[in-house]
Amino acid sequence: MNSKISEDLIEEVRRGNDIVEVISEYSNLKRTGRNYQGLCPFHAEKTPSFSVNVDKQLFHCFGCKAGGNIFNFIMKIENLEFYEALEFLAKRAGIVLPDQEQAAVKSEKDYLYEANSLANRYFHYLLCKTKIGEQARAYLMKRGIHQETIEKFRLGYAANNWDGILKALGKRGIKEKILEKAGLVVAKAQGAGYYDRFRQRLIFPILDVRGRIIGFGGRVLDNTLPKYLNSPETILFNKSKNLFGLYYAQGKIREKKQVLIVEGYLDFLALYQEGIENVVASLGTALTREQAKLLTRYTEEVVVAYDGDAAGEIATLRGLEILQAQGLKVKVLPLPENHDPDSFLREQGKEKFLALIEEALPWVEYSLLRILAAYKGVTTENKAEMVEKSLPILLKIRNQVERDEYIRFLAERLAVREDSLRSELARFSRALERGKLRNKEEKIRNNNNDYRINLPSLATEKTLLSLILKNKEIALWSQDVLSSEDFFNENHKRIFSLVGELINMMDTAWAEWVDKIEDQRLREIILSLLMEELPEAEGVEPEKIALDCLHVLKKYGLDEKITQLQVEIKQAEERGEYTRVRTLLDECQELIRRRKEISKD
Numbered sequence: 001m002n003s004k005i006s007e008d009l010i011e012e013v014r015r016g017n018d019i020v021e022v023i024s025e026y027s028n029l030k031r032t033g034r035n036y037q038g039l040c041p042f043h044a045e046k047t048p049s050f051s052v053n054v055d056k057q058l059f060h061c062f063g064c065k066a067g068g069n070i071f072n073f074i075m076k077i078e079n080l081e082f083y084e085a086l087e088f089l090a091k092r093a094g095i096v097l098p099d100q101e102q103a104a105v106k107s108e109k110d111y112l113y114e115a116n117s118l119a120n121r122y123f124h125y126l127l128c129k130t131k132i133g134e135q136a137r138a139y140l141m142k143r144g145i146h147q148e149t150i151e152k153f154r155l156g157y158a159a160n161n162w163d164g165i166l167k168a169l170g171k172r173g174i175k176e177k178i179l180e181k182a183g184l185v186v187a188k189a190q191g192a193g194y195y196d197r198f199r200q201r202l203i204f205p206i207l208d209v210r211g212r213i214i215g216f217g218g219r220v221l222d223n224t225l226p227k228y229l230n231s232p233e234t235i236l237f238n239k240s241k242n243l244f245g246l247y248y249a250q251g252k253i254r255e256k257k258q259v260l261i262v263e264g265y266l267d268f269l270a271l272y273q274e275g276i277e278n279v280v281a282s283l284g285t286a287l288t289r290e291q292a293k294l295l296t297r298y299t300e301e302v303v304v305a306y307d308g309d310a311a312g313e314i315a316t317l318r319g320l321e322i323l324q325a326q327g328l329k330v331k332v333l334p335l336p337e338n339h340d341p342d343s344f345l346r347e348q349g350k351e352k353f354l355a356l357i358e359e360a361l362p363w364v365e366y367s368l369l370r371i372l373a374a375y376k377g378v379t380t381e382n383k384a385e386m387v388e389k390s391l392p393i394l395l396k397i398r399n400q401v402e403r404d405e406y407i408r409f410l411a412e413r414l415a416v417r418e419d420s421l422r423s424e425l426a427r428f429s430r431a432l433e434r435g436k437l438r439n440k441e442e443k444i445r446n447n448n449n450d451y452r453i454n455l456p457s458l459a460t461e462k463t464l465l466s467l468i469l470k471n472k473e474i475a476l477w478s479q480d481v482l483s484s485e486d487f488f489n490e491n492h493k494r495i496f497s498l499v500g501e502l503i504n505m506m507d508t509a510w511a512e513w514v515d516k517i518e519d520q521r522l523r524e525i526i527l528s529l530l531m532e533e534l535p536e537a538e539g540v541e542p543e544k545i546a547l548d549c550l551h552v553l554k555k556y557g558l559d560e561k562i563t564q565l566q567v568e569i570k571q572a573e574e575r576g577e578y579t580r581v582r583t584l585l586d587e588c589q590e591l592i593r594r595r596k597e598i599s600k601d
Contacts, residue, residue: 009097010071013086016093019057019070026077026297035531039327041077041297042066044289046327046398051531058514060527067527068514079241081107108181112236115174115182116205116213122168123156123203123216133157136202139221143266144346149273153248156203158218162195183215183231201229204265206237206283207247214242217265217283228264230283240288243295244268244281250298252277258301260333260357261287261319262341267305270342274350287319292326303360305333307340317370320363324396331360364406367393372413383414387421391428394421460556461492464549466532467542468499474546475499486553488560491525558595562588 020029020036029036029052040050040061049063060067066076074085084107090097127133128150136157140150149155158164165184166176176194179185185194201218208214215231231237243261245268253259260279262268268281282291295302302323306316316332323330333356335344345353361369371389375382390410397403407425411418468475479500484493514530517523565588572580 010086013090013093013095014057014070016095017070017089018054019059019073020052020054022070022089022092023052023059023073039296040064040066041293044293044325044327053531056530058527058530060524060531062528062531065524065528067524067531081109083107084109109235111174111178112182112234113212113214115169115178115184116215116236118169118172118174119165119182119184119216120154120156120203120205120213122165123158123198123205124154125156126159126164127155127157127203132159135221139202143270143342145266145269146273149269153269154205156205158196158198158201158203160200162199165196165198166194181234183234183237197231198229204244206231206242206244208236208242209247209250211247212236215239217244219265228284238290239283241290241294242283243291244283245272246280246294246298248272249277249280253280253298257299258303259295259299260303260305262305263307264340264342267341270345271353274345274353276350276353282319287322289322289325292319292323292328295323296326296328299328301329301331303331303333303357305335305341307335317367320367324363330363332363332366333357333360364393364397364402365409368406368410378414383416386414387416387424391425394425395429395432458489460549460552461487461489462529462532464546464553465492465495466529467546467549468496469526469529471542471546474543477543477546481550482553486557488556491521494522495526495529555595558591562591562595565591 023029023036023038023041026041027038027050029038030048034053034055036052036054037048038050038052039045039048040063042061043064043066045063050059050061052059058067058069059073070089071082071085074080074088075082078085078088080088087097127136140155145155165179169179169184170176176185180187180194184197186197187194198216198218201220204217204219205213206215206217215234215237217231218229220227230239233239244265249259249272256278258278260271260276262271262279262281263284265281268279271277271279280295292302304316304319304323306319320330320332333341335341335356339347341353344356368390371386371393372378375386378386387410394403394406394410397406407418407421411421464478468478478496482496484497487493487496514523514527517526565584569581569584569588572578572584
């Protein structure tokens with residue numbers, strides 16, 4: 001940690017930002033007992049596993065294991081370093097950082113943002129103010145892009161030379177290494193030096209959700225390949241985690257509770273300038289899980305409007321799977337063949353495009369219709385194949401009423417009985433579950449450190465450890481009646497071995513203490529135990545629950561030893577080692593007696 005940033009200042013920023021309020025800006029949280037719960041903003045899920053605790057000012061996801069304090073959350077969700085997260089939260093809380101600390105926060109990213117901003121000004125100047133940009137201006141005019149749109153989105157042009165950016169930004173004191181790290185220039189394969197990445201292309205600045213230029217997209221003016229060229233991945237820019245135009249569109253998306261996804265930059269610009277402002281472009285045809293997750297912050301409904309050609313249909317189908325997996329309500333815009341949103345809008349006008357949005361097909365209907373359209377009519381021979389391809393789609397429909405409607409929909413088009421479809425769907429579901437179970441069992445067998453015991457024992461260990469970590473009196477008691485060897489799970493053994501040390505730290509700030517745990521796996525487990533909502537029986541004290549857990553754990557331990565002895569007794573009998581058998585029987589009887597005594601308590 002930078003010595004110029006005091007612990008007191010960090011704590012002031014922490015206190016100035018309530019963790020529930022901050023996280024609520026990224027996920028819809030609801031109160032459940034002592035904690036708040038919601039869908040995790042870091043991974044795809046349909047059932048909430050993300051928990052936030054107000055008292056401890058901690059968050060934890062029981063699914064992806066992300067967790068920590070408010071700084072950890074902002075660093076992960078905004079892709080920031082610690083000092084940047086500190087500045088972000090200080091600004092949110094209205095806390096002014098001293099000048100020396102603001103200077104300390106400045107990092108390499110600041111220089112890259114500066115380089116991108118200057119590059120954008122250079123590209124924009126070439127497009128709008130020079131003879132070099134004439135061809136590009138004429139192209140945009142032909143595509144129906146207005147001057148106001150060019151200015152609003154700061155479009156630009158990269159000239160057909162090798163060192164335009166190098167010279168222009170070099171004069172402003174930007175070093176070549178910074179230009180390379182920003183993705184603006186490329187190192188020569190042979191010899192020293194660099195050359196411009198973007199040449200003879202329209203330039204579209206790509207902004208993050210805070211309005212900062214993180215990269216650029218370049219488009220040729222003719223049929224040269226590649227048609228599009230984006231900035232490479234940098235510490236600012238990751239194509240799979242950003243969406244073109246989201247900075248400008250986020251307000252309208254929230255207002256309309258719907259977002260339209262298109263493929264290209266020009267599709268986005270054409271729609272936006274016509275007043276259809278709840279639109280983003282996917283920075284390429286392959287929509288990613290990260291992009292879909294980003295959209296869940298702003299809306300619950302997505303309309304996919306990819307090109308009407310074969311490549312567009314393939315991209316649409318892939319995108320539907322990704323969007324649906326994030327729990328979004330997904331529809332598909334039925335664009336005519338060989339049309340994209342831009343061309344349709346120019347030929348048919350805004351009103352007809354809006355009508356297409358109203359006619360957008362739910363993703364299930366679109367997917368089923370695509371399966372049926374792949375065949376030349378329905379025949380006795382291909383019905384079974386069509387049904388087999390449709391089953392994975394039907395199974396993804398969680399709402400039973402909606403699933404019934406689509407079973408009816410498919411049955412009518414294939415001229416088959418609904419109960420036959422339901423029977424096939426049930427068979428497919430059972431086969432899928434068997435496959436999942438086999439995979440799970442194999443994973444357990446291959447992992448000696450995790451979950452090699454049955455679920456009741458694991459649940460008992462978790463409950464007992466959770467009580468120990470939350471209650472100092474129970475923690476002290478546990479030191480007299482338990483040892484690490486009483487736990488089956490290796491990570492639980494490690495945690496209990498630390499309890500003696502932890503007891504003296506239980507009165508300190510949890511958020512600060514947990515953040516200092518260096519072992520990432522151990523940190524995740526402790527967070528989950530601290531956030532665990534324990535079942536509360538009326539009138540039952542935590543101490544009684546802890547005692548019950550102790551008895552259960554002891555019985556499981558004895559059961560495992562008894563089972564092992566019974567195996568050894570059988571093996572000794574087969575070998576004729578009867579003296580050994582009698583010794584083992586005595587040991588087994590003693591363990592059974594001890595188990596009965598525990599059951600009486």
